[in-house]
């Protein structure tokens with residue numbers, strides 16, 4: 079199985095093909111959002127939301143055989159695309175791998191610049207929440 | 222064409238740049254307008270040549286600064302047709318002006334059971350100060366409803382007005398939808414039951430003639446930054462007898478006549494409400510902004526902007542998936558819309574990729590969005606320096622985005 083670093087390199091290569099054009103980059107991110115697995119409706123509740131300024135995100139995680147599985151959704155297509163990238167990198171990893179992950183694909187593809195500060199803050203909030211789930215599972219494994 | 226838009230554009234240096242590889246199209250004028258060179262030059266000149274504190278120093282620079290500061294007050298008086306310049310109070314903005322009235326006039330005159338009337342169209346800054354006042358005083362906030370087109374329901378307004386109504390605080394032109402309210406009629410009706418009227422002119426003052434004596438409003442509030450002027454500066458107009466009767470707002474320097482530890486007496490208006498050192502440079506640099514509007518002519522500005530609005534409506538009228546929001550008969554140049562199956566935030570980001578600046582979201586009018594059943598809208602708002610060519614580029618970009626989800 080490819081490592082977190084491998085997948086990040088893949089993503090960076092894909093974005094390099096898109097080049098500098100911001101519109102096509104955003105269109106691509108929106109398309110990625112369409113590949114997101116359906117979100118379980120029973121978890122579409124306030125306690126699973128991460129409140130950004132304009133976009134809303136729902137995120138849950140479960141543990142299966144020592145690996146973390148995330149499911150997430152958003153009310154905006156661009157944010158869905160971002161979630162799908164994070165899930166692609168972090169799904170089916172151990173809590174330890176997730177906690178140690180350096181998500182350098184985000185600066186490498188210039189995401190902050192593409193997204194602007196509002197969405198970038200939202201992205202940070204999403205990553206933090208994903209790591210919080212990982213930490214909770216790790217604590218449970220160690221208990 | 223009464224507006225020479227190309228010569229106007231030359232006055233605004235910020236417009237001449239590329240954003241994300243495209244020429245900037247600035248359609249976020251309801252949030253804040255850009256500043257003409259004369260405003261920028263005045264700011265610089267002030268700090269280079271005249272900077273000093275006002276109304277106190279017995280020296281030449283202080284004298285120059287004070288004189289220019291008071292000249293702006295006089296310009297504003299003339300701009301809104303006030304009786305005297307003492308009725309013009311400088312604040313930090315519309316928001317502070319409304320809070321000032323709520324904290325002084327409101328605290329003194331509103332009692333338990335009294336009613337304050339606002340509308341569904343209000344900006345949060347014309348909602349929250351009244352909610353705070355109601356919490357403290359026991360007064361009751363009543364809301365004039367709107368129709369689906371975004372216009373006040375007049376019969377409901379008349380029904381809500383009653384002798385307990387002490388204050389009607391209403392937006393002149395809606396920032397989210399553009400609706401122009403029939404404020405002359407509203408003021409007459411409110412006065413007939415003995416209520417005072419505060420007009421939120423944040424959006425109207427840059428586009429429409431607003432004459433406080435002709436309207437007979439009791440208070441008018443607005444922000445310099447939406448009138449091609451600097452940020453951090455607002456105006457509160459109030460009728461003399463009201464301002465004199467109101468207690469001071471902030472305490473400190475400038476607002477006093479004499480201070481002893483036993484008793485302090487207050488300065489006369491307008492200074493009673495201007496504690497501390499004000500935004501002197503911004504006040505002085507607001508005058509060339511007003512001069513720009515006056516010399517261009519409000520009627521010309523309104524005609525030009527309205528032409529852009531009608532053009533945008535026309536170009537996007539038949540585009541599948543584009544849903545205009547707010548279709549009042551009388552509007553300032555605000556084009557609010559949504560795209561079917563898309564979030565306004567995504568639409569805004571895609572327009573930004575094309576160098577087009579719009580605002581997305583609830584526009585600080587959450588109760589209005591709740592009434593309309595929307596999470597938010599995309600808002601393009603036009604100013605005097607915008608062009609038909611820009612509207613065309615915008616309409617093409619919107620149509621392309623709409624086609625993504627509306628085949």
Ligand SMILES: Cc1ncc(COP(=O)(O)O)c(C=O)c1O
Nearest residue numbers: 314315316344346396423424444
């Ligand atoms: C109608 C209206 N009222 C009040 C305000 C608040 O103005 P400021 O933020 O300058 O105090 C705005 C600004 O967005 C507005 O459009």
